[in-house]
Amino acid sequence: MRRARKSINQINVVPYIDVMLVLLVIFMVTAPLVSPGEIELPSVGSRLTAPVQPLEVTLRTDMSLMLRDQAANSPAVRVTREDLVARIVAKQAKQEQPVVVAADKGARYEDVLGVLDLLQRNGVKKVGLLARPAGS
Numbered sequence: 001m002r003r004a005r006k007s008i009n010q011i012n013v014v015p016y017i018d019v020m021l022v023l024l025v026i027f028m029v030t031a032p033l034v035s036p037g038e039i040e041l042p043s044v045g046s047r048l049t050a051p052v053q054p055l056e057v058t059l060r061t062d063m064s065l066m067l068r069d070q071a072a073n074s075p076a077v078r079v080t081r082e083d084l085v086a087r088i089v090a091k092q093a094k095q096e097q098p099v100v101v102a103a104d105k106g107a108r109y110e111d112v113l114g115v116l117d118l119l120q121r122n123g124v125k126k127v128g129l130l131a132r133p134a135g136s
Helices: 014-033 081-094 109-121
Strands: 055-059 065-069 077-079 099-103 127-129
Touching (some): 081 109
Parallel strands (some): 055 099, 099 127
Antiparallel strands (some): 055 065
């Protein structure tokens, strides 16, 4: 009568440890011999230009729009939607000045998107949203 074979449920890890130690020794010996690569960083021109202060469009909860030129440090002026586009396009024709859109806390998100869409449809470049940190 034949005996049933008993399966081996243990693994011999000694060969794996031997291979791992050999690899460790190889890496320890070759690591000091490898020369580090040289990194070539880009150089900056001698003249840096200061970033242009943006035009700030503020949307209030009553749907009124205010425009303030931060570069000229002028106070905010109440404008209509048509006047807003005309002023921004005229400013960007002289100098490519970015535009940021800010909104009161109570303003609807849909109205903010309407202002962004209005600016985009009229070819205004460099438009972004202005977010202020909490507490300011």
